[in-house]
Amino acid sequence: MSLSPRSFDKDKVILAVAAPLLAIVAAIAITSVIIAAAGNDPLHAYQVMVDFGSKSDSQVWIINKATPYYLSALAVAIGFRMNLFNIGVDGQYRIAAFFAAVVGGALTLPGIVQIPLIILVAMLVGAVWAGIAGILKTTRGVSEVISTIMLNAIGASVIGYFLQEGRLAKKEGNLIHTPYLPDSAHFFEFPTTPKPVYGFVVIAALAGLAYWFVLGRTRFGFDLRTVGRSESAAQAGGVSVKRMVITSMLLSGAVAGLVGMPTLLGVSYNYGTDFPTGIGFTGIAIALLGRNHPVGMALGALLWAFLDRTGTQLEFEGYAQEIVGMIQGVIVLCVVIAYEIVRRYGLKTQQRKVGEELAAQARTSDKAEVSA
Template sequence: MSRPPRVLARLDREKLILALAAPLLSIVTAVAITSLVMVITGQNPFSAYGVMLDFGIKSDSQVWIINKAIPYYLAAAAVAIGFRMNLFNIGVDGQYRIAAFFAAVVGGALSLPGIVQIPVIILVAMACGAIWAGIAGYLKATRGVNEVITTIMLNFIAGSLIGYFLQADRLGELDGVIIHTPDIPESSFFFEFPTTPDPVYGTIVLSVLTGVGYWLLLGRTRFGYDLRAVGRSEPAAEASGVSVKRTVVTAMLLSGAVAGLVGMPTLLNESGNYGNDFPEGLGFTGIAIALLGRNHAVGMGFAALLWCFLERTGTQLEFEGYAQEIVDVMQGIIVLSVVIAYELVRRWGLRRQQRMVGEELARAAAGPASLTKEKAKDKGVSA
């Protein structure tokens, strides 16, 4: 039974209102709780917000925020692929690190033209990330091993493996107190967008392409539909002809391939090698950003920028006498507020839609019945 056009119009309007209500509620809640924490600790929240805003809108801060958001967004996209089918890929941190390490080793060993070597480095990173995540996917599909356990263990194995090979007498070389892989030729560095005072990393193109591919693959293809179907109900998906095991493995491979890109902004735009000072923990930050952006391609972009804005302005707060930990508190409160607000709004909207549809169905069912009664009454009077 199709819904009446009036019901569809009301549902669309309700959906738009709910889509706006959830982020507004989360922002108001986060600001209120953060302000309360500052007041309790004897700090002025309005002064802190003013410092953050003034420092955050400076040109050098904006460039820093954009460059820092690139790997965060890629990490969030890798995590979100698993989240869309209720797979918790906690191993993005290990996947991007081992991918960046072997990509740096290959890049430092080759002397090809940049137009050839850059794609080779990127493909090696994606392949390594996919293989490392595929181990967890295979164990999940064939042995039923929980992916949280396997991906966490693989994080430790990845760190140990990198530590073993990153030695001066193996695949590394000593540079002062830093041990790193051989440098990648400067011709193999990614391009940069000239801006003042610092350039914007060209690897932002990778994040944009990843976001577009994520949106198209998961939202506009049969595979994306199958992936979401498996996440909602494996028995129902299996009954409809979807191979749950194949979907699980494929999703983990894709998640790992995207995770392999997380280290590329650092490798191809900053360091040119992988050393023991290579950034760690980006995968875990990606989990928070994926939750903050609700696994949406555009939402995760804004979430990454917001996260980097807080990190950047938090350093200035410390100079102004505020505790550095206040930024960590703000980030945690924002994530919790978003998750709770969206869930509350989702439940309220679901009950609201059910009630609206029920009222319309009852009205539609009562219409013919009341008409029949009126006709029967008219016949009785005429008789």
């Protein structure tokens, strides 16, 4: 008795579909109970969210909002694939966007040079800031969780020091910001109605494709995943664990540097006190939600943006302001639990089938010996 490749693939597909379905059903059930306990109608809440989210202006808003979410999730996922918890994406993208804005605002070059230069500066600054945590981990044994949290605070202080009138910023009304980027640094937009979709969504898609190829189809990606699963096995295979730790942190920081670019190059055109914060922490949740898969994280980013958008409408309908945050937390929790349940079930099923196959082979061998 042996398992055919077709039956094995079928079981694999079933398990892959079962996890998200279980998570969705559980999340809807738990959320409905909580909404009902608060004295509101959960079905009406879902109807409001679907109706408002399906409008054309909401769809454009969701795509634009999901773009930095997705880039943040990619940055986090690079660390996750190697069992590193880069909790410093928030600080990395903010300090990267700040210095990219300073450099971009000080130069006036053709767009074909200006835009890549700004993006390159952001990626370099993000990589250097994340690389500090990698060096501390490999040379002094400092946990990347602790060092990246501290670097978030240090980065905010550095920005606060330079983001002052007379230093690297100027005051305009009640806002303090870096000099405006020249027109040549404005990223292109898709002419959608009623508002345009930011062209940086293309960069985000290319980053996702590069993530999939490098981590899933190259020797470097294989080594990175091997270190994440077993450092001792990787060392036995000739992989330098320290070098992989530093490299993965540099890559994670470089991608983190892209997170602020949709806003800098497509919305604000400067870095000011009102620049978006907290996207890095949202990326952690989305990476968990998408299970570090580029397509899964894209869907997770769209879902997160959808909840952000429709949550404002729920407030007008009399629902509590915290309802959206609760829904997001429940979804992430259900996804993590559901995938773990399905993983354990799949492992037990595979072990049982292997045991049955070995038992069948043993019986066949015994019959052959008796016949002989």
